Amino acid sequence: MKESKAYIETGILELYVLGQLNVREQKEVEQMAADFPEIREEINAIEIAMEMYAISHAIEPTLGLEKQIFEEISKLSSKSNSDQDFKKESNSNHISSGSINSGQTETAKIIPLKQDHSVSTIRSLRFALVACIGLLMMSVVALYGAHDKLSEANAQIASLNNQRERFAATVSYMKDENKDLQEIASISGDPTWTSVKLAGTAISPQAKMMVYWHKSGQHVMVDNTRMSLPQNDASHQYQLWAIVNGKPVDLGVFNADAQPKKLLVAMKEVAAAQAFAVTLEKRGGSTAPTMEKMVVQGVVSI
Amino acid sequence: MAATKKISLTEEDLVHALKGKETIAIQALYDMYSGALLGVISRIIPHQEVAEDLLQETFIKIWNSADHYDSSKGRLFTWMINVARNLSIDKLRSKDFRNATKNQDIENNVDFIDSQRKITFNADTLGLRDMVTALKPEFNDVLNMVYFKGYTHVEAAEELNLPLGTVKTRIRMAIMELRKHFN
Numbered sequence: 001m002k003e004s005k006a007y008i009e010t011g012i013l014e015l016y017v018l019g020q021l022n023v024r025e026q027k028e029v030e031q032m033a034a035d036f037p038e039i040r041e042e043i044n045a046i047e048i049a050m051e052m053y054a055i056s057h058a059i060e061p062t063l064g065l066e067k068q069i070f071e072e073i074s075k076l077s078s079k080s081n082s083d084q085d086f087k088k089e090s091n092s093n094h095i096s097s098g099s100i101n102s103g104q105t106e107t108a109k110i111i112p113l114k115q116d117h118s119v120s121t122i123r124s125l126r127f128a129l130v131a132c133i134g135l136l137m138m139s140v141v142a143l144y145g146a147h148d149k150l151s152e153a154n155a156q157i158a159s160l161n162n163q164r165e166r167f168a169a170t171v172s173y174m175k176d177e178n179k180d181l182q183e184i185a186s187i188s189g190d191p192t193w194t195s196v197k198l199a200g201t202a203i204s205p206q207a208k209m210m211v212y213w214h215k216s217g218q219h220v221m222v223d224n225t226r227m228s229l230p231q232n233d234a235s236h237q238y239q240l241w242a243i244v245n246g247k248p249v250d251l252g253v254f255n256a257d258a259q260p261k262k263l264l265v266a267m268k269e270v271a272a273a274q275a276f277a278v279t280l281e282k283r284g285g286s287t288a289p290t291m292e293k294m295v296v297q298g299v300v301s302i
Numbered sequence: 303m304a305a306t307k308k309i310s311l312t313e314e315d316l317v318h319a320l321k322g323k324e325t326i327a328i329q330a331l332y333d334m335y336s337g338a339l340l341g342v343i344s345r346i347i348p349h350q351e352v353a354e355d356l357l358q359e360t361f362i363k364i365w366n367s368a369d370h371y372d373s374s375k376g377r378l379f380t381w382m383i384n385v386a387r388n389l390s391i392d393k394l395r396s397k398d399f400r401n402a403t404k405n406q407d408i409e410n411n412v413d414f415i416d417s418q419r420k421i422t423f424n425a426d427t428l429g430l431r432d433m434v435t436a437l438k439p440e441f442n443d444v445l446n447m448v449y450f451k452g453y454t455h456v457e458a459a460e461e462l463n464l465p466l467g468t469v470k471t472r473i474r475m476a477i478m479e480l481r482k483h484f485n
Contacts, residue, residue: 011474017376018448018473019384020455030375047380049480050449051338054383057450058337059344065354066332069361073328076365 004036013039017046180263184223187212196276198298204230207295211240211267211276218269220251224260229295231256232280239281241289242273249273253285275299313378320368320378328365335379336361339386345450346390347399356393360386391452444469445476 007013015021016029033040187193193212200207210226213219222240232238232255240251251267277297279289311319311330319327339360344353363385371381393399444462447453453461459469 009474011470014474014477015455015470017380018455019387020448034374043376045481046477047377049477049484051377051379051383052484053449053480054338054342057341057345059341060337061340061354061357062350065357066336069332069358070325070329072358072362073365074325076362077323077325 004032004039007032007036007039008042013043014046017043017050177263181225183264184225187221192216194300196298196300198276198278198296200296201294203293204295209278209296211298213270213273213276213300215272218271220267220270222254222265222267224263224265227256227260229256229278231258235283236280237283237285238278238295239285239289240267241277241279242270243275243277244270244273248277248289250285250287251276253281253283273300313373317371317373317378320364320371323365323368327368328361331364331382332361335382338379339382342383342450343386343390346387346394346452352393352399353390356386356389359389363389387449387452394452441472441476441479444472448473 012021012025012029016026021029029039029043033043188195193214196211196213198209198211207229208227209229210223212221212223220240220242229238237253237255239253241248242251243249249270251270254265254267275297277289278295279286279291280293280295281290311327316327316330320331336357340353340357343356343360344350347353347356360382364382367385371378375381444455444458447458447461448455455469455473456466458464459466462469464472
């Protein structure tokens, strides 16, 4: 009794349960357990404590693992009949209950496990491939959609650009027009400018227009806002003449458009003029006026 | 846990069925102990896939080596735990595993596992962790090094720079505390 108590207190039984003893020490403990029931009991109690300790640290395995293990074992058990002789032989290669060195035996049995593992790897790779193809197809569709949207956006940008250019042109035209209007306003209020009203002749009694003449500066301007001449065609243009000492002097050609490009048109300069007249001439003008085609004329008032 | 569906047999019946190569024995052992075995394996090998492969190897080894189990030498579950621990320690010390996990600090296995995986506590043992942590840590550390980290008690003594006798005493004290708790 005393012997067994001292033996228990050495702590060797704990090491036995933990698999820390060599084969000789294990045999010794097993002999002691067989001889002393209290040692047998002590070992049992230590084992239960360690088992509870392990259970308290349990981790649930993945769900499919159970099936995989059972399949593996049913394969082994169906083979076991033919392996019976081999097994009997390998039994002599005894595995003690707690030896660390016992892990090396029967490794050959584990080979099917690895094969199985590669099969599942191939299966998951196959799934990955299918998933990749699916993703690729989705990407292509998305890319196509994006391409559509992009060309739509490009068209919109082009049309907006076009609009912007037209708007800018309009603004610049309006600026010019505004400048011309201001000039017209300043001309009519400026005594150094002479306004000459040209009235219709026998061939076009409705026609009339206004010419501004700056005597000292010799400038001559045609006011498109106050012009009422029949529209000229593409092969003809109106030509302005100054009557200087009874002789006509060419002052250049102009057009009578429904939508004039400029409100105020500068003509050639003239120093002294008693009257102004306009004739319809061939495009580009003539050296001498065609008197029967004179549409308006007006005398400079002094 | 669907307790009603799980198979549970007495140890004597289990041993008999296992030695008779009845597959129901493996199913019962799986239902009763797979979680606990994976818990032990995972603390030695903190890598889920490898640990589950080792759990499979463990059950195959239990199946193949059932003839070698001698109930006069110890309890069945303790024998199973030692099969699992030995396979795990062999794996831990194998070259290919060492190469694959060079960058992982093996010292931190227990904490790493506990933070990565949910532990399925047995209702009966709830509060054990508090109890164990309340234990003098130096006693418990030695037990955990040997039980959960794959150290031999000799290696643990070297690692902690303690006499072998002190290591043995501490292991004994830690297990005594566990026994007190479970009784």
